[in-house]
Amino acid sequence: MRFVSFFVDGKTRIAPESLAPHNHLFTASSFYNLPDFDQPLINEDFSYNPTLQAELSGKLLLLDELSLSLDEIQEHYNHGFIRYSKGIETKQGYDKCSRCGNSENRLFASFSCYRCKEPQCTYCRNCIMMGRISQCTPLVSWCGPELEWRDSNSELVWEGILSPEQLKASDTLVEKIGMKDKLLIWAVCGSGKTEVLFQGIEKALKDGQRVCIATPRTDVVLELLPRFRRIFPGITLSCLYGGSMDKLEGAQLILSTTHQLFRYREAFDLIIVDEVDAFPFSYDKTLAFAVQQAKKEEALIVYLSATPDRNMKQQAEDGKLPFVKIPKRYHGFPLPVPRFVWCGHWKKGLKRNKLPRYVMNWISRQMERNRQSFLFVPSVRMLDQIVPILKEVNAKIEGVHAEDPDRKVKVMRFRHGATPILVTTTILERGVTIPFTDVAVLGAEEEIFSESALVQISGRAGRSKDDPAGEVLFFHYGKTKAMVQAKRHIEQMNREAGL
């Protein structure tokens, strides 16, 4: 949009074109082309709007994302309570998005903008799903007093018992709360790493800290939400994911997908990054930027992972990254070790709408034994080919992938036992816990099944103490290094746990 700049008592001030003072002559220009301007000093006598404080504190937002009128927002600027800043910065000829940190040339484009009237208004395509940021879009941040949660009751209501391994990790975390530090909690799938966080989070909340748990997947956010509501009934809790509705502004504890962190700035004293190795987190370096921006200067960052990547393992071993390991599952039984089953050139068969004999036998055996199972496949396209074949065996078999509009319902049906076999892409490889399930991978040799993905997938089996020995099968057409390493990884963890 267009702004004007003008002098007040020797200082440069700005205002949106529509709110320009009447007694001056100005030429309006794109926000991007404004000359340098000064930030007004805070006027202590101004009574600020608490709604705006809750909406904006610790964040960096577009004007459209605020519920107040432009008039009222500008009033807060005039009294020094908010700051305007550029959405796109250009340094040495390179554009950079101030929200998501994107600086890749191919992810910028421009258009002839009706808002600022510039023939070329550059915008960021990387974070466009969160509302477009172009050169003429100002970003708004809060510079008034910080939010406080003194009156909230942050008592933990939880009566579970931690295993000795969990307790050690939990104590380490509690000790670190309030320090400017990092901690890696390296815990096998099914070790109960969520429970390990409870005491630490309670301490942070009691100290009045703002806490965020960020996870790469919406499914995991949805799974965590009711648990945290139950165990921390007295605090303000907000849950953020693409398209989430019940956003509570200014909450003390925030459960969020990693993407949503782009909107936060210097907000959290404790930030817990779940599944730090997961796609898209390890994949997208702008998300790592998001975590760095969202935390306060003096914050503690906790990384959770069952399968830290090589870089992180190295840092831990070199003593640069404090870590604590939980090699044993909560129920004390070993992790199920995957079994490899060679099944020939299965893609060729799939073209004729046939699945390998071994896979079909496994399916019918699972149905006979009445065992629920996941079948992981490499891509959505293959999923669409495989599901109809299996539906002929049993019409209740379903497929689900990331873009599926019925995703939530289908996962729910599986959880309730209505679906015997759920065919899925890698979206459900993490976090989703359903007891009494077996797991198989078709096409385990495909590139998408990395070591960590395969370890995570294997981790879906044997989650209950009443059924600790779930079955894990990798149907493949040639063993890969990732498959062998995944198996070795699991055996190694079992050994470390003394099993």
Next chain:
Amino acid sequence: MNYCVYCHEAFFEPVSWQFIAGLSESLSFCEECSSSFEAINGECCRMCGRSFRLFPEQYRQKQCCTDCVRWEEHEEWSGVLTKNRSLYVYNDFLRKVISTLKYRGDAELVQGLKTPFCKLYKKEFRGKMIVPVPLSEERHYERGFNQARLMAELLGGEIVSPLERVIHEKKQSKKSRKERLNIQENIFQASKEAGKVKGKSILLIDDVYTTGATIRQAAKVLREAGALEVSSMTVGR
């Protein structure tokens, strides 16, 4: 290596003789996205360009769909629009692409449509005066651009703006068919440039032809301003 303009995945172009000779246009959409578009070719309604493949025979009368027959029977609307042609079936995928373009504001996506859109223009409408369907002032400001204009710009010719959108109420996409057909007053009016259309053959450009109500209202204003005939071309149908 290219990056898909829609899903941002990296992909390699298929190697063909044209590719080696440097004659092929560089692709904008990856293979998976490309295959999600359903091009309209083969038999379609002579009037509105809807693919006959997609709807049962009982809704056709000779070479027209019953919707168009109804339009043509209506005395107010008969003959207002010469014909419409569209690039793709308005399926779920195109719906997502267009909504990312319009509602998320990703203007760049339109570049991915350039080659086929120009081709359709040359095949069906070469030489006509290009007029994008305008947005209301308010909507135009909100979006920052007019997607129909971006599409018109792809064609490379001169663009004329003889129309203004005056009534800005519920978004067309939120209305029912009945609401759209029950037109009380025209949402368009002639602008200062309206004189340019006199005696000319006009081509309206819009993103989607759904019921045809928007396009026909625009066409009517142009006819009243002296246009010889009005056709339209859209991306989705």
